[in-house]
Amino acid sequence: MTLASRIRVAAAIGALVAPLALVAASTSPADAGTPKHKHEMVLYKVESTVKLSDASLDTESLSCSPGDYVLDGMWLVKHVDQYSPDPDDDPGFPTGGAYNDERDVWVQASYPDQGDLRTWQFKFQNKAYGDAQLRLAITCINGATQFTNGHRHQVYVHHLFGGGAATTDEGNGRFYVDSGDPGFGTCAANNEYFVAPGFDLGSTNYRIVGSYPSTKNAGLSWAWEFAVDAVPTQPASINVYGRCIDRRVLADSGHRHAIAMAHLPGLPFASWKQSFNPTGFPNEFQYQCDQDYPQFHNYKAMVGWFWMGAHWEHNWFIGMEPRPKLRAFTFMNKDPNPAQVKYGTLCINARTSNPV
Numbered sequence: 001m002t003l004a005s006r007i008r009v010a011a012a013i014g015a016l017v018a019p020l021a022l023v024a025a026s027t028s029p030a031d032a033g034t035p036k037h038k039h040e041m042v043l044y045k046v047e048s049t050v051k052l053s054d055a056s057l058d059t060e061s062l063s064c065s066p067g068d069y070v071l072d073g074m075w076l077v078k079h080v081d082q083y084s085p086d087p088d089d090d091p092g093f094p095t096g097g098a099y100n101d102e103r104d105v106w107v108q109a110s111y112p113d114q115g116d117l118r119t120w121q122f123k124f125q126n127k128a129y130g131d132a133q134l135r136l137a138i139t140c141i142n143g144a145t146q147f148t149n150g151h152r153h154q155v156y157v158h159h160l161f162g163g164g165a166a167t168t169d170e171g172n173g174r175f176y177v178d179s180g181d182p183g184f185g186t187c188a189a190n191n192e193y194f195v196a197p198g199f200d201l202g203s204t205n206y207r208i209v210g211s212y213p214s215t216k217n218a219g220l221s222w223a224w225e226f227a228v229d230a231v232p233t234q235p236a237s238i239n240v241y242g243r244c245i246d247r248r249v250l251a252d253s254g255h256r257h258a259i260a261m262a263h264l265p266g267l268p269f270a271s272w273k274q275s276f277n278p279t280g281f282p283n284e285f286q287y288q289c290d291q292d293y294p295q296f297h298n299y300k301a302m303v304g305w306f307w308m309g310a311h312w313e314h315n316w317f318i319g320m321e322p323r324p325k326l327r328a329f330t331f332m333n334k335d336p337n338p339a340q341v342k343y344g345t346l347c348i349n350a351r352t353s354n355p356v
Contacts, residue, residue, distance in 0.1 A: 037149050039249070039257060039352045042068075042142035043300045045322045050134045052126035057108065057204075064118040064140035069157040071195045071245070072139045072303040073110050073120035076319030076330060077102040081130030102282055102332055103316045104128035106207065111198025111241040114162045120196075125204045139302045139322050145249060145257075145352060153249035153257060153352070157195065160244050161185060164237040172313070173228040175206075175235065178214050179242055180221030187220045187244035193261050193346060195303050197222040198241040205229050206238075209312050212305035213346075215269050225307070249352060257352035262299070264347050265292050272307070276338035277331045282318050288326035289347035299347035301327040309340035 046062050064070050082100040109123035118140070126132045145153045161184045167175040179194075180186045187194050197211055210225030222242050228234075248256050265273050265287070275285050289299040304320050304327040314335035321328045326345075333339040 036354045038354060039145035039148045039153060041145060041155075041259065041348070041350050041352065043139070043302060043348060043350055045137055045139050047135060047137045050124075050136060052105065052124060052132040052134065055126055058124045058126070060122040060124070060136060061113070062120050062122075062136055062138045063116070064138065065142075066118065067143040068140050069117050069143060069155065069243075069245075070112055070120050070138050070140055071157075072322070073112065073122070073196075073198065074137050074304065074320045074322065075107060075110065075122060075124070076135045076137075076321050077105045078133045078135055080104060080126075080128045080132045100128050100130050102132075102318045103334075105132045105134065106204035108202070108204050109198075109200035111162070111200055111239070112196040112243060114159070114241070117157060117159070117243075120198070123200070127204070135319075135321065137322055141245075141302070141348070149253070151253045153252045155259070156246040156248075156250055157243055158246075160187065160194075160242050162241040163239055165240045166237055167226075167235055169234050170225070174209065174312075175226050175228070176223065177226075177238060177240055178216055178221060178223045179240055180214050180217040184221070184240075186217045189218075189220060191248070192220070192244040192246055194220060194222050194242055195245045195346065196241065196243040197224070197303070197305075199224055199226075200239040200241075201226065201235075202238065203235075206235065208317055210307040212272075212307050212342075212344075213263055213267060215267070219263050219267050227312070248356075255355035257354070258356060259352055260299070260349035262296065262347050263344060264289055264296065264299075265344055269307075269342075272342040272344055274340065274342050277315055277333040277341050278338050279333050279336055282330050282332045284328050284330050285341065285343060286326050286328045287344055289345065290325065296347055298351060299349050300325060301345040302348045303346035304329065304343070305345065306341060306343040309342065311335040311337050311339040315339035315341070 104127045106125045113119035120138045165177045206226045213219035214221040214223040290297045315333040318330040
């Protein structure tokens with residue numbers, strides 16, 4: 001059986017999984033009738049499983065519930081079938097090189113839909129000979145808080161930008177993009193956080209080696225870093241995307257509430273969680289919102305970020321997975337030396353503050 005003859009099969013799990021924040025529908029909290037009250041936030045994830053069985057470009061999408069907002073989109077390459085020797089005696093079976101492992105699933109695009117605030121778009125190409133299995137996921141926030149004291153508040157996530165951005169050559173085939181550079185913009189200082197960071201490379205000749213809150217603008221913009229595979233020259237531009245979430249809900253009943261958020265383990269760059277990925281099979285690293293700070297126990301990991309440092313040339317980002325209070329990152333290192341990785345998450349409190 002030749003590669004071209006194989007058929008792509010996709011199996012989507014369309015239903016919502018259990019929300020990240022389990023909230024009650026009650027509208028009668030203990031402090032009902034008093035000036036002090038808080039609202040529960042609904043924070044959850046949506047997942048699907050996809051099987052790629054040929055080398056054509058595959059397009060997928062996931063959506064939050066109507067009226068809600070997508071905050072992050074991600075993939076995780078779970079498995080690539082490995083055949084040795086070729087089971088069909090196909091003369092075109094590849095030998096040598098980086099075939100038949102998770103590195104051969106290339107991600108061309110992962111970004112928020114510009115016309116729909118609840119939808120995320122993906123594009124993949126399976127360059128391995130074997131079939132590939134992927135887990136796709138998005139994190140979502142309800143468009144409004146739960147009812148308390150007979151009212152609720154709208155959450156405000158607004159469109160920031162989406163389009164072509166010039167790249168900066170970092171050397172050694174690595175390129176950098178910052179949404180805060182001229183032509184785009186940043187979120188509002190003290191009032192907003194950057195969410196829904198995405199990209200479209202327009203090609204599978206590049207792979208992502210970093211995606212994180214920009215150190216240029218104290219996290220109010222986003223930065224991406226990409227490495228070149230087959231093309232020796234710097235890309236003229238790529239498309240990057242992002243949105244802003246207001247750290248306050250909209251006014252109702254004469255008041256507003258704050259939504260507590262934090263980049264953890266924190267900014268700037270020096271404070272990011274650091275690990276060294278050993279050589280060999282894919283390895284998972286986790287960061288939990290209250291891992292270093294118990295006061296963040298009620299926070300949920302909603303937007304993940306990472307950066308690959310020393311020995312990145314042979315270290316690959318295989319993907320990440322959202323879990324209720326943590327983000328799990330997977331890397332695969334083929335360098336003989338342990339490869340440096342840094343990672344963290346934007347954590348959001350599942351309950352608002354008292355009225356302000």
